[in-house]
Amino acid sequence: MRQANWQQTDRSRVETLLAGVPFFNEVARDDPAQRSRLLARTALIEAAPGDTVIRAGEVESSLYFLLRGQLVVLDDTPPHAVLYYVSPGEVFGTLSLLLRRARSATIQVADAAREAVLARLDFNDFDDDRGTPYTLATRLAFFHMLVHQIRWAVEVRRMQSPDPALAADLRKVPVFTGARDSAAELASLRDQARALADLLYRWNHRPPGTTGNAQLT
Numbered sequence: 001m002r003q004a005n006w007q008q009t010d011r012s013r014v015e016t017l018l019a020g021v022p023f024f025n026e027v028a029r030d031d032p033a034q035r036s037r038l039l040a041r042t043a044l045i046e047a048a049p050g051d052t053v054i055r056a057g058e059v060e061s062s063l064y065f066l067l068r069g070q071l072v073v074l075d076d077t078p079p080h081a082v083l084y085y086v087s088p089g090e091v092f093g094t095l096s097l098l099l100r101r102a103r104s105a106t107i108q109v110a111d112a113a114r115e116a117v118l119a120r121l122d123f124n125d126f127d128d129d130r131g132t133p134y135t136l137a138t139r140l141a142f143f144h145m146l147v148h149q150i151r152w153a154v155e156v157r158r159m160q161s162p163d164p165a166l167a168a169d170l171r172k173v174p175v176f177t178g179a180r181d182s183a184a185e186l187a188s189l190r191d192q193a194r195a196l197a198d199l200l201y202r203w204n205h206r207p208p209g210t211t212g213n214a215q216l217t
Contacts, residue, residue, distance in 0.1 A: 001047040004117075014044065017067040017117060020089045023145045024119075027138055034138045041133065043120040047109045053118065054093055054107040061124045063093040069116030074106045085110070091149055097123040098146075098197040104204070127190070136186060143189035150196040157203040166203055173199070 006014050018024040018039075028035040045064075047053060053064065056076040071086035083105065086092050096103045109116040125133055126142045134142075158167055173195045176188035 001045050001051050001053065004044040004046050006044055014039070017044070018042075018119065020067060021065050021119070022089075023065075023091075023141060026141045030137060030141075031135065034135055037133055038138070041121065041125060045118040045120055047116045047118065049109050049111045049113055049115075051109045051116070052106060053109065053116075054103050054105070056103050056106045058103045059096070061097060061122050062120050063091060063097060063123050064121075065089070065091050065119040067117045067119055069113040070110040071107050071113075071116060072110050074108065076105055080106070091145070094123075094146060094150065094193075095197050095201055097127075098194045099201060101201075104201070136183065137181065140181065140186055140189065143186060143193055146193045147189055147196065150193060150200055154196055154200050154203065157200065161203065161206065163203065163206070166199060170196075170199055 024035075024038065027038050044067075045053075047069075053071060066086050066088050068088055070088075071092075073083045073086065073092075074080045075083055086107065092107065093103070095101070124131070126139050132139065154170060158170065173192060174188070176185050176192070178184050178188070
């Protein structure tokens with residue numbers, strides 16, 4: 001893998017690639033200054049077929065959006081079967097960040113893909129109250145995106161592999177009912193994201209013999 005310098009050499013290409021990610025579009029629409037800051041802190045990565053993007057067991061603070069190409073998520077145990085595929089527009093690498101765990105799966109560029117292009121962000125920029133470079137609105141958009149993506153993945157798992165106990169825990173995840181666009185809403189979204197991530201992790205790591213594909217990693 002290598003980091004591309006398109007922000008300096010081909011801004012139109014950057015705009016085209018990021019146009020497929022709703023989070024970037026929302027920030028660009030609502031706050032041009034935050035858009036510029038977000039772009040400045042986004043690393044664009046080029047990867048070739050077979051390149052490893054995330055390795056099981058790693059501990060780091062990056063999350064990724066796939067902008068072009070296809071990725072495969074591999075089981076950590078031999079023969080390293082394909083668990084599922086990552087398609088353009090998807091965010092991945094979030095569970096380990098939210099749960100403060102090592103990466104649970106290896107993700108590689110699919111052999112059939114000509115190339116993959118990814119956007120990499122530092123999760124700490126959004127989660128750290130003291131050192132964040134972003135406004136409350138940008139952080140709210142970020143955590144709304146995470147909650148939506150993880151809840152969707154949990155619902156997929158619920159349908160694929162029914163589990164009454166986990167389904168009951170899903171119903172217990174609180175939904176925010178206070179003032180919108182507030183610090184309290186951000187705190188609630190962060191709690192929701194971590195509660196849903198814990199549920200998804202538990203669903204993904206059910207005992208051998210259960211069915212369904214893992215999600216998000």
